[in-house]
Amino acid sequence: MSLVDSRPNLLAMVDVVLLTLKDQRLHVALFQRDREPFAGRWTLPGGFVHEDEDDSVADTVMRVLRQKTGIVHPWLEQLCVFSGPNRDPRGWSLSVAHFALVPLVELQASQDPCGSGAMRLVDVAEVKSLPFDHDRIVAEAAERVRSKSSYSSIAAHLLPDEFTISQLHGVYQAVVGQEINMANFRRKISEMPLLEEVKGKVHHEGRMKPAQLFRLRPEYRRQLLVRQRGLA
Amino acid sequence: MSLVDSRPNLLAMVDVVLLTLKDQRLHVALFQRDREPFAGRWTLPGGFVHEDEDDSVADTVMRVLRQKTGIVHPWLEQLCVFSGPNRDPRGWSLSVAHFALVPLVELQASQDPCGSGAMRLVDVAEVKSLPFDHDRIVAEAAERVRSKSSYSSIAAHLLPDEFTISQLHGVYQAVVGQEINMANFRRKISEMPLLEEVKGKVHHEGRMKPAQLFRLRPEYRRQLLVRQRGLA
DNA sequence: TGAATAGTGTCTGTTAGACATTATCCA
């Protein structure tokens, strides 16, 4: 069996479900394709593995994100592999799907500078009829984030570096899709070693009582805090 | 950008961490390689994606397992992708790692009939110095199974179709690696809809009181039961 | 002071874990 025989025409690629929170709803970033197949249609950002540039599929994803959005350090996780002869009209393909979480402000800030094609944010609940099998990939990613949110600190990466407990509460409610009692959420969050106060800084909005700002403790900025008995 | 330029020499493959329980310890099945690279060395079973035969990477895995062990219907899950220019001396490679769970009896029964090379069962805690990055793949798989066992029914797939609560208890203890109170385990398992009695059948061993045999309810034979608050 | 949000205190039902007890088999 020669090497060439073993993989004559296989396409190795990555696709990224770039998620953010907008209007208290989980949204996915879609990009307009500038070439065939499906030119002009909105799809997930993705691209082929470049063996000369990339040292791993994670590198491929970072390169794609950098080129299409300018985003450099998102929360990034591998989701799973989608593969088969029919998912891409160009041939048998294998796509390593990832999901990335970024705060909305970062996405808006980095969108224009690069100007590489139009981007759109779509509520994940309203995603449908995307080319390839991107519908399924989005659904899987949303479900993964929802499920991990119920027992880990993952959803905090949808907020900017500094945020109030109320904002974090809102994010969790939005992602898991159900009401969470504020008082109990507050207690559980503060019993965990997850957050630290940003001393002397408060968030002031409208004419209400200002709220203390918090940030993730350094040890959880690149790694999840996983609770045994859940956050919600 | 032509298609050929985008993936000139990429190797797309799968590797399988085939796990079973032996002597109350999690073991992985290793196979002796019959060709270069690393001929004669013990590694995970794996193989290249065959676009003409396989409709997905899951098909590739099933084909590899069937050819090397005769096993047809194991519990099978995708683990994650390992990739890079250096993990395989043949070039830039992308391996979709999977793990499979089978009862020991099934592994022993199906091993000889095919006779395709020697197989060895190694305690996952003692795996070291495997070729490629197979050490890491085994460690990841073991950790995944351990972690999922603490809140799901996954470990039941390490037992034959019919088993006693004691045996299930033993499996869980072995996989999560810590003592689990038998009385509480019994209560939690029976409060779940996971098992059904095999009416009239008991397991008789030694001169002790015989134990009732159970099996997974049909709905959980191909799907996990996930408990909110854990099994252990 | 009233409206709105920030933040705290308390009660209660559920459950995980520890452990005692009973049941059933065979030599």
Add this chain to the structure above:
DNA sequence: TGGATAATGTCTAACAGACACTATTCA
């Protein structure tokens, strides 16, 4: 009958969820 395992019952501390309450800001 005694030894071994199977299976059940009971107590307690911890905790999730519900909700009442206080605090602080600005118009």
